[in-house]
Amino acid sequence: xxxxxxxxxxxxxxxxxxxxxxxxxxxxxxxxxxxxxxxxxxxxxxxxxxxxxxxxxxxxxxxxxxxxxxxxxxxxxxxxxxxxxxxxxxxxxxxxxxxxxxxxxxxxxxxxxxxxxxxxxxxxxxxxxxxxxxxxxxxxxxxxxxxxxxxxxxxxxxxxxxxxxxxxxxxxxxxxxxxxxxxxxxxxxxxxxxxxxxxxxxxxxxxxxxxxxxxxxxxxxxxxxxxxxxxxxxxxxxxxxxxxxxxxxxxxxxxxxxxxxxxxxxxxxxxxxxxxxxxxxxxxxxxxxxxxxxxxxxxxxxxxxxxxxxxxxxxxxxxxxxxxxxxxxxxxxxxxxxxxxxxxxxxxxxxxxxxxxxxxxxxxxxxxxxxxxxxxxxxxxxxxxxxxxxxxxxxxxxxxxxxxxxxxxxxxxxxxxxxxxxxxxxx
Numbered sequence: 001x002x003x004x005x006x007x008x009x010x011x012x013x014x015x016x017x018x019x020x021x022x023x024x025x026x027x028x029x030x031x032x033x034x035x036x037x038x039x040x041x042x043x044x045x046x047x048x049x050x051x052x053x054x055x056x057x058x059x060x061x062x063x064x065x066x067x068x069x070x071x072x073x074x075x076x077x078x079x080x081x082x083x084x085x086x087x088x089x090x091x092x093x094x095x096x097x098x099x100x101x102x103x104x105x106x107x108x109x110x111x112x113x114x115x116x117x118x119x120x121x122x123x124x125x126x127x128x129x130x131x132x133x134x135x136x137x138x139x140x141x142x143x144x145x146x147x148x149x150x151x152x153x154x155x156x157x158x159x160x161x162x163x164x165x166x167x168x169x170x171x172x173x174x175x176x177x178x179x180x181x182x183x184x185x186x187x188x189x190x191x192x193x194x195x196x197x198x199x200x201x202x203x204x205x206x207x208x209x210x211x212x213x214x215x216x217x218x219x220x221x222x223x224x225x226x227x228x229x230x231x232x233x234x235x236x237x238x239x240x241x242x243x244x245x246x247x248x249x250x251x252x253x254x255x256x257x258x259x260x261x262x263x264x265x266x267x268x269x270x271x272x273x274x275x276x277x278x279x280x281x282x283x284x285x286x287x288x289x290x291x292x293x294x295x296x297x298x299x300x301x302x303x304x305x306x307x308x309x310x311x312x313x314x315x316x317x318x319x320x321x322x323x324x325x326x327x328x329x330x331x332x333x334x335x336x337x338x339x340x341x342x343x344x345x346x347x348x349x350x351x352x353x354x355x356x357x358x359x360x361x362x363x364x365x366x367x368x369x370x371x372x373x374x375x376x377x378x379x380x381x382x383x384x385x386x387x388x389x390x391x392x393x394x395x396x397x398x399x400x401x402x403x404x405x406x407x408x409x410x411x412x413x414x415x416x417x418x419x420x421x422x423x424x425x426x427x
Contacts, residue, residue: 002206003206004060004061004062004065004206005061005062006061006062006065006069006186007065007070007337007339008335008337009069009070009186009258009260009335009337010260010292010296010298010334010335010337011069011070011184011185011186011187012069012186013335014184014187014292014294015186015187015190016119016187016190016191018063018190018193018194021059021062021063021203021204021205022204022205023204023205023206023207023222023224023225024058024204024207024222024224024225024226024227025224025225026224026225027225027226027227027228028056028202028225028226028227028228029227029228029229030054030055030056030202030227030228030229030230031048031053031054031055031229031230031231032044032045032048032053032054032055032056032229032230032231032232032233032383033055033056033057033058033218033220033227033229033231033232033233034055034056034057034058034232034233034235035058035209035220035232035233035234035235035236035240035243036057036058036059036060036066036234036235036236036237036239036240037057037058037059037062037063037064037065037189037193037203037205038064038065038066038067038068038069038189038235038236038237038239038372039068039188039189039192039368039369039372039373039376040233040235040237040361040362040372040375040376040379041057041059041233041235041376042057042063042068042189042192042193042196042376043108043192043372043373043374043375043376043377044233044235044375044376044379044380045057045196045201045376046112046192046195046196046199046201046376047376047377047379047380047381048380048383049196049199049200049201050199051380051384053380053383054200055196055201055202056201056202056204056227056229057196057201057202057203057204058204058207058208058209058220058222058227059203059204059205059206059207060206060207060208060209060236060239061205061206061208062205062206063189063190063193063203063205064185064186064189064190064193065239066236066237066238066239066339066340067237067238067239067339067340067341067364067368068185068186068188068189068368068372069185069186069189069339070185070186070258070337070338070339071185071256071258071339071341071368071369072182072185072256072258072278072280072288072289072290072298072300073182073183073184073185073278073290073298073369074126074180074181074182074278074280074288074290074369075105075106075109075126075179075180075181075182075183075278075369075370076126076180076280076367076369076370077102077103077105077106077146077151077177077179077180077370078102078103078146078367079098079102079347079348079349079365079367079371080347080348080364080365080366080367081346081347081348081365082142082145083095083098083099083102083145083146083149084145086098086099086348086396087099089346089396089397090395090396090397094392094395094396096149097388097389097392098392098393099148099149100149100150101374101378101389101392102146102149102151103146103149103150103151103179104374104377105369105370105371105372105373105374106179106180106181106370106373107179108373108374108376108377109122109183109188109369109370109373110122112188112191112192112195112373113183113188113191115195116191116192116194116195116198117191118187118188118191118192118194118195119187119191120183120184120185120187120188120191121182121183121184121187121292121293122181122182122183123181123182123183123276123277123278124178124179124180124181125176125177125178125180125181125275125276125277125278126176126177126180126181126182126277126278126279126280127157127162127165127166127174127175127176127177127180127277127278127279127280128142128174128175128177128280128281128282129162129166129168129171129174129279129280129281129282130171130172130173130174130175130281130282131170131171131172131281131282131283132172133172135172135282135283136172136173136174138282139156139173139174139175139282140156142175143156143175151179153177153178153179154175154176154177154178155175155176155178156173156174156175157173157174157175157176158173159171159172159173161173162174164274165273165274165275165277166272166273166277166279167271167272167273167274167325168272168324168325170323170324171281176277180277180278181277181278182278182290183369184292184293185369204222204225207222207223207224207225208222208223209221209222209236209243210222210223210243211243212232212243212244212358214354214355214358216356216357217229217230218231218232218357218358220232229357230357231357231358231359231383232357232358232359233359233360233361233379233383234247234358234359234360234362235360235361235362236362237341237342237362237363237364237368238253238254238340238341238342239253239340240362244354244358244360246354247350247360247362249400250344250345250350250363250398250399250400251342251343251344251350251362251363252342252343252344253340253341253342253343254303254340254341254342254343255303255309255310255338255339255340256300256301256302256303256338256339256340256341256366257300257301257302257310257313257316257317257336257337257338258298258299258300258313258317258336258337258338258339259298259299259300259313259314259317259318259321259333259335259336260292260296260297260298260299260333260334260335260336261296261297261299261328261331261332261333261334262296262331262332262333262334263294263295263296264291264295264296264297264328264331265295266295268327269291269295269297271327272291272297272325273290273291276291277290278290285301285302285303286301287299287300287301287320287324288300288301289321289324296334297321297325297328297331299317299320299321299324300317301317301320302316302317302320309338310338313336313337313338314333314336317336318333341364341365341366341368342362342363342364342365343363343365343366344363344365344398345398345399345400346396346397346398346399347365347366348363348365348396348398349361349362349363349364349365349371349375349393349396350362350363350396350398351375351378351379351390351393351394351396352394353382353394359379359382359383361375361378361379361393375393378390378393
């Protein structure tokens, strides 16, 4: 049977020790079968186990293999489309409920880290950096919007103040969110997997779901076994493939690229990010960066539509890094990798139920670290019969990409080109 290892990345190279987990062989029965051992699946499993469910998790490769173990490691609040956009689309009542949940994912992460003693280099503080006066105006509006929904840990930064927290002269200002922050993403996933197992949950690795037999007691088939369950949670996101065709039609895997420098040393690292906050800029095609626990710079950006792996990731991302920090021109890049996230046309997550017993959440559209942890709680609530918050997400409108799967990639790339031009010329 194929054994899929982690891709080469800084996170895989610095991952905490984890026990070997077997592939599923034979038949098992469970209350809930979770497909995917990333954040959505692990968060769901934890909340369900804490509420007395028997849970089995199937992972096609290894815990955190996909976006959960490859992302920029930033705890960013809200959704890829903010609450005001949701409000215009669905009205104030549904938006109020979604707005109340927009800042919950970060709290869940911190609760998990504390409760289960997860070692993942958790640091507080995230900066949204404005390159233009128009972007700064947007941040001012965003602060008012978030405060309307009870989120008050925010500080607007003028040009002088932002240079105290980011050693880069290309920003005119920004906003600091102290409930934001950053983590070692793979170690967070591994810690959550250990928590799942500590509560009696079972995780099978190298066990891809290849077919779902739907019905009153659905069955998930793997190459060498099957799981019979009362409920199924589909949590594969960009790595789900065509297992559930009706989900694949309304989403598109996209790749983002990340590089990591050699260790910079205390003095150089502190000159870049004196308070050790993470940063993302306000461009549509944004750049993001932060320091690791051993004082490397993780820098990411760029989107490849259709999830192809670029031939030379460093050639794409290093110029972006040097534009922000030209003092790193002689610094060696130790790691470069790509990972996929799942984009929806609305850029809002897709949540729902197929039949009576197959639940799903997907399509974080680049805002997955916090949202996935909230999604796990919301899915667990729905399985317990508390569906109000689940329904608030499930009722969001979603549409297939124009032209279907054949044309969705060129259409999305054309849209990104347009917004890239707007970023470049400051519109």
